[in-house]
Amino acid sequence: MELPFYLNFTDFESQYYHNLEKWFEEYHNTSEIDYLKALADLYSPYVYYNFATDRLQADASIEIKDCFFPYHEKIGISFCTHCEKESASGKNLNHVFEFKNISMMEYAQHILDKVNRYCSKNKSALEGNKSILDYINHYDSITSVEGVGYCISYNRHQKVLPFLKAYLPYYGQTVNMATYKDFIFSVVDIAEFIDQKLKTIRAFEHTIYAKSKSDAKFNVQMSRQFLTLCN
Structure with a gap:
C-alpha cells in the first residue's frame, strides 16, 4: 500500500485513522505498529535531531551532485553529457562535481523544470x-x-517521490512556496504525532526521535574520528 504523503499536520491528523483502516484492509497479518513504522520511514528524512534543544527540527533538504567543467565560463563549454558516466574518451574534457545540499523546494522546482522540458519536446x-x-x-x-x-x-x-507526488502541480511551471512553508512548519508536528503513538504502544525504539538521535550521535562520532586521523 502506498501511504499518502501530507504536507500539513491538519490533513495528516484528520486522515490518520482512515488510512489505518485501509492499511488493515490491505495487510491482514499486521498491527498499528507496522503502520506507524511505515509512517516514520516516510517522514523521518525531513527532520533531524537538535542536540541543543533535545528535540526534532525540520530539515527538508537533499544532497545533490552539482556538475560542471573546470573554467567552462572561460572556454565557452556549456554542456555536461557524462555526469553519470565516465568520460567516453580520454580526449574529452572531464567534468568535475561537488556535492551540495539544497532545499526540497529547490529540488522539486528542478524536477519540474526537467519534466516540463521533456514534455515540450514530446508534444x-x-x-x-x-x-x-x-x-x-x-x-x-x-x-x-x-x-x-x-x-x-x-x-x-x-x-523523495512521496513528497514530490504530494507537492508538485499536475500542470504548471512553478512550485507553490506557501504550500512548502506549511510543510516546513508541519513536519515536526507530524513526526511528534507518530512518535507519541509509538510511545503509547511502548515502541519507543521505533520513534523518529530515537532514530534521529542515534544517527546524529553516530555522525558526531564519525566526525571526531576523522579529525583525529587528520591530526
Missing part, C-alpha cells in the same frame, strides 16, 4: 489524462543533463 506527453506527475519518475527526463548543473541520482530520487 504528446500530456495528452489524454496524463499530467506532470506521470513523469516525475521517468528515467530519461529525470536523469538527462542539458548544460552544467545538477545531476540527479535516480536511486536517491526514489526516496
